[in-house]
Each structure stands twice: as C-alpha cells, then as structure tokens.
C-alpha cells in the first residue's frame with residue numbers, strides 16, 4: 310500500500326479525537342440522566358470504525374456495531390454528531406427523527422443502522438452485498454460486529470453463502486474479549502476468530518484494533534478484493550472496551566468486576582494516544598495543532614449538546630405512522 314499523505318494521516322487522527330469527544334459527551338449525559346436511550350461506550354474501539362470507514366465510498370454500505378451507537382462509523386460516512394445526540398434525546402432533529410433510539414439509519418450515506426439482535430447483521434450484510442453485486446457498480450458492504458455476534462449460527466450461514474457466491478462483503482469483528490458478562494474464551498473453541506475464515510475459503514486476517522493505520526490497511530485490501538469480485542473477507546480486530554458494556558451497569562465478568570490492572574494495561578495502547586504519539590514523532594502533528602483539534606471538537610460537542618437539548622420533540626401526530634399494532 311502507498312504511504313499515506315500528511316492530510317490522510319491527520320484526517321484519521323481527527324476522526325479518532327472526534328469519536329472520543331462524542332463518546333465522552335454521551336457518557337456524561339447518560340450519567341446526568343439526560344439520554345432516553347442506553348449508551349454503549351466505544352472508548353477503546355474507535356480505531357476500527359475510523360480506520361475502516363476512511364477507505365469507503367459514499368455509496369458503500371456500512372452495517373454498524375453497537376459501540377458508540379455507530380458513531381465512529383457514521384462520522385466517517387458523513388453524518389453530523391449533533392443529529393446523533395439529538396436522536397439519543399428523542400428529538401425531532403435527530404438522525405432518525407427522534408423515534409429510532411439507537412437504530413439509526415441513513416440510506417443517503419449507505420448507513421444501514423445498528424441491529425439489536427447480535428449476529429443478525431451477518432445475513433443482512435450478505436443480502437446488501439448480493440444487491441450490490443447485482444447492481445454492478447463496485448459497491449461493497451462492510452459489516453462490523455462483536456465477538457459475541459460472531460458466535461451466532463446466522464453468522465456462519467451468511468459466511469458460507471457469501472463465500473460461495475463471491476459477494477462483496479467485509480466482516481470486521483471487534484474482538485474485545487467479552488460479550489457483555491461472558492468472556493470470549495468461554496464460548497470459542499478457537500483462539501483467533503480469523504481462523505474461522507479458513508472454513509469458508511476466504512482471507513482471515515488478524516489486526517491490531519488499537520492501531521488505526523493497521524485497520525485502514527487491512528480493510529482497504531479486503532475492500533479492493535471485494536470490488537474486484539473476488540469475494541468476502543473476515544478481519545478480526547483485537548481490541549478492548551475501556552468502560553462497562555453499557556453505562557450504569559456493572560463492569561463484570563463471572564460475577565466479579567473486570568480486573569482494573571487489565572483495563573489499565575489496555576489503556577496504555579489507547580488508540581487515540583497511539584495515533585497521537587506516532588504523528589507527533591513523524592512531525593505530522595505539532596502540540597499546537599493537537600490542542601487546536603482538541604478544542605475544535607470540544608466546542609463541536611458543546612454545541613451538539615445545546616442543539617439537542619433545545620430541539621423540539623417529534624410531533625405526536627406522527628404516532629400512527631411510527632407505532633405498528635396488528
């Protein structure tokens with residue numbers, strides 16, 4: 310792969326800082342009881358969505374994972390964070406008109422939403438990839454899921470069919486070692502998820518999910534392969550969530566709290582910090598520029614909060630169109 314330009318590197322760093330600031334805002338608003346939804350923090354996972362979406366076209370599809378309620382991916386596809394905050398508050402100016410909770414969809418930007426039933430995204434993304442193949446415009450579908458989602462039967466049916474039909478789909482599994490309170494090693498016979506790709510004769514790649522450059526490179530390769538009609542790929546990003554499964558719930562594993570030393574160890578490889586250190590060392594980033602970026606997104610999030618709080622709720626007359634009762 311050719312060396313990234315200074316602007317491309319800075320864009321990745323900006324994406325990480327923006328996703329982190331968005332996450333911090335939601336964590337705070339959740340603790341203040343302002344959100345109408347749950348919030349599943351993406352802190353620790355940001356490099357995956359930001360790196361992967363940086364190689365996508367506007368007309369490519371993205372099936373999002375629950376972490377950050379899809380925002381690290383959605384920002385890369387051109388969605389404004391203020392509409393995401395408004396959606397979490399159930400406001401009419403929200404990404405889904407204030408009625409979708411966390412299941413935000415934006416067809417214009419190819420954003421297919423976040424599924425509530427983990428693992429179901431595999432079959433849905435294979436379906437979108439089949440449609441893309443038939444359309445013949447070189448579109449791909451990138452589907453993000455957790456290690457828990459990977460263990461559903463549907464995932465394996467979808468992988469088998471997509472590999473048989475050479476569908477343009479890339480599965481990016483965010484292996485953060487936990488599915489809610491259940492450790493990955495309790496539900497997996499294999500150590501590495503990428504190993505499973507062999508069964509379907511497709512590439513299975515292990516990537517450092519804390520390294521935005523490594524994620525970008527692996528996804529770019531898989532996307533190129535998919536666009537050429539060579540079929541699906543499975544990318545396993547080794548990562549870690551820094552906070553509990555969702556805000557306000559205990560961060561537990563086997564009825565004990567997750568070990569603090571483990572969390573601290575992973576935080577040493579915080580994706581924002583890793584990228585910042587690399588860019589400072591390469592001279593792409595200066596302390597001044599870094600402070601400017603921090604300020605820019607802190608202000609953006611302050612404005613997003615204000616926008617969301619001041620926005621109106623949806624018009625109750627829309628209820629019959631929203632609520633379906635057979």
Ligand SMILES: Cc1ncc(C[n+]2csc(CCOP(=O)(O)OP(=O)(O)O)c2C)c(N)n1
Nearest residue numbers: 425426427454455456457458485487488489
């Ligand atoms: C089919 C199904 N079973 C159980 C749940 C409840 N549930 C919600 S999130 C979750 C864990 C998800 O773990 P993983 O896919 O690894 O993603 P992570 O939350 O770790 O990022 C579970 C079991 C669900 N939503 N769908």
